[in-house]
Amino acid sequence: MTTEGTTAPDGAPRGAGELPYGADELPHSADKLPRGAGTQEYVATSSMIGLADRFDDIATGRDQVPRVPVRSTIRDAVRDRRLLDYQDAMVERSGPLFQHFLASVPGILEEMSRVGVALSRLIERRSAAEPRDFTFYEADAFDGTNGRTLASFSRGRIKTLTSSPNKANEPWFHRYADPAVSRYFPESLFRLTARTLHERDEYAPFRGGVDFLYETAAFQFYGKERAAQIDHVAGLLRPDGLAFFLEKLNHPDPQEYQRRERVKDEVHKAAYFTPADIARKRRQMLQRMTDGQVEFDDLVGALGDRFNHVHVIWHATNFYEFVASDDAERLAEFLELAGEPLIPEEFRFEDASARRVGGREREGAV
Numbered sequence: 001m002t003t004e005g006t007t008a009p010d011g012a013p014r015g016a017g018e019l020p021y022g023a024d025e026l027p028h029s030a031d032k033l034p035r036g037a038g039t040q041e042y043v044a045t046s047s048m049i050g051l052a053d054r055f056d057d058i059a060t061g062r063d064q065v066p067r068v069p070v071r072s073t074i075r076d077a078v079r080d081r082r083l084l085d086y087q088d089a090m091v092e093r094s095g096p097l098f099q100h101f102l103a104s105v106p107g108i109l110e111e112m113s114r115v116g117v118a119l120s121r122l123i124e125r126r127s128a129a130e131p132r133d134f135t136f137y138e139a140d141a142f143d144g145t146n147g148r149t150l151a152s153f154s155r156g157r158i159k160t161l162t163s164s165p166n167k168a169n170e171p172w173f174h175r176y177a178d179p180a181v182s183r184y185f186p187e188s189l190f191r192l193t194a195r196t197l198h199e200r201d202e203y204a205p206f207r208g209g210v211d212f213l214y215e216t217a218a219f220q221f222y223g224k225e226r227a228a229q230i231d232h233v234a235g236l237l238r239p240d241g242l243a244f245f246l247e248k249l250n251h252p253d254p255q256e257y258q259r260r261e262r263v264k265d266e267v268h269k270a271a272y273f274t275p276a277d278i279a280r281k282r283r284q285m286l287q288r289m290t291d292g293q294v295e296f297d298d299l300v301g302a303l304g305d306r307f308n309h310v311h312v313i314w315h316a317t318n319f320y321e322f323v324a325s326d327d328a329e330r331l332a333e334f335l336e337l338a339g340e341p342l343i344p345e346e347f348r349f350e351d352a353s354a355r356r357v358g359g360r361e362r363e364g365a366v
Contacts, residue, residue: 043188048140048165048221065096066103066272072110074344086113086153095143095172103272105217106264106347107316108246112146115244115321118338119212120154125333127157135210136160139189139233140218143172144182147214151181158212159205163189189218190232197236209238215245217319220292226302234306240327242334245303248319250295260317260349267346268317296320304358311335313354316347324359 069091078084087109091102102109123134136158138147144162151160162173163185173184183202185192197203213236219229230245237243251257265278273281299322303310307324309331314321325331335354343352 039190042222043165043190046222048188048218066099067274068272070099070102070109070272074110074342077342078110080117082153083113083117086117086149089152090116090145090149093148093176094145095169095175097166097169097172098142098145101142101216104264104269105316105319106268107314107341107343108319110342111314111316111321114338114341115214116146116150116153118334119150119158121337122330122334123154123157123211125337133205134158134212135206135208136212136214137206137210137233137236138162138214138216139192140164140221141214141216142166143169144177144184146216148173148177148182151178156181159183161185161203161206161210163187163192189215190222192236194235206236209241210236211238211241213237213241213243215243215247217246217248219245220248220289220294223292224294224298226294226299227305230302230306240330241325242327242330243307243324245299245322245324246319247299247322248289248293249299250290250293251318252295256349257318263346264317300358304360308359308361309356310358311354312357313338314341314343315350315352316343317349322357328361 071091072078072087075084075087090109090113091099094102119136126134134154134157136147136150138144138160141147141162142164144160144164147160147162150158156178158181160182161184162182164170164173165186165188167186170184170186173182177184183205185196185203194207197207213233215233219226222229234243251260269278299320300310300312303322303324308326309328310322310324311331312320312322313335323331323334338354340354341352
């Protein structure tokens with residue numbers, strides 16, 4: 001995914017995350033962001049910043065704290081001890097905002113654990129042929145719980161980087177992180193570029209691009225410009241890398257969207273929050289959050305314009321997870337190791353099996 005061999009005016013290699021119109025602009029085209037939209041303004045006017053006070057209240061534990069820790073309701077269906085250990089570690093070493101996230105998204109604890117264990121096994125298999133450190137970047141991912149857990153379970157073979165513009169997340173990251181294997185970028189994902197990685201020594205492990213990147217439902221807090229948003233993070237990816245996108249999507253039928261929302265609130269969230277908490281969040285945050293959501297076909301189209309292969313690999317209520325790559329072999333290897341998702345039945349509204357949904361290469365390819 002990087003454009004190796006070219007050089008930026010300041011001498012840093014152009015490629016991973018480098019913005020083609022200068023350090024303070026985002027990529028643009030007729031269907032992306034307006035020409036000249038500065039990164040600083042784009043971030044400053046976003047819901048990510050507009051909701052900063054609400055996020056701060058949650059990240060500091062002042063508000064919207066789950067009544068009990070999140071625990072999978074389908075543990076008895078899991079035969080993989082490593083997967084259960086991953087779930088437990090994720091819950092036990094997380095800050096308040098990530099705990100809130102787990103309590104808000106049905107099935108995401110099971111799914112992030114499935115992906116993390118599969119990536120750990122993938123690099124174990126690959127390490128003999130590629131004796132190097134692997135890298136993982138999670139974009140605007142709270143206090144880095146997902147990345148930190150992956151770094152630990154891979155025994156440091158996967159170095160992880162987390163970005164977050166919410167200052168209240170950073171103390172929780174440092175409380176639990178091993179600085180030898182996990183790093184933190186305390187700003188928006190749109191402020192992280194190849195230049196950042198090359199100029200700051202603490203990000204040296206990621207200068208060659210990342211093997212895996214994970215967008216943690218962050219794009220919707222900036223807007224609907226998925227083509228430009230994807231283009232930005234994909235620029236940080238190695239040519240054979242895997243990119244994961246967790247998104248809450250609109251539905252063509254508004255009534256169906258609301259039906260799924262009711263199940264999310266009344267079955268999953270009700271186990272962790274009071275009805276008053278759920279209603280208050282809906283009033284204070286959800287409208288701005290939904291303003292940046294897109295539909296399934298819109299996201300798949302944007303991913304397919306950027307990657308050769310796009311698979312949907314998980315679904316629960318209105319949430320979906322995709323993996324995209326230009327490397328068919330590495331993608332197939334990951335899918336084999338991941339297996340099929342385990343999703344509580346009440347949150348499954350359509351086919352949840354992993355399947356190809358788009359990409360630049362011909363149909364029939366992985």
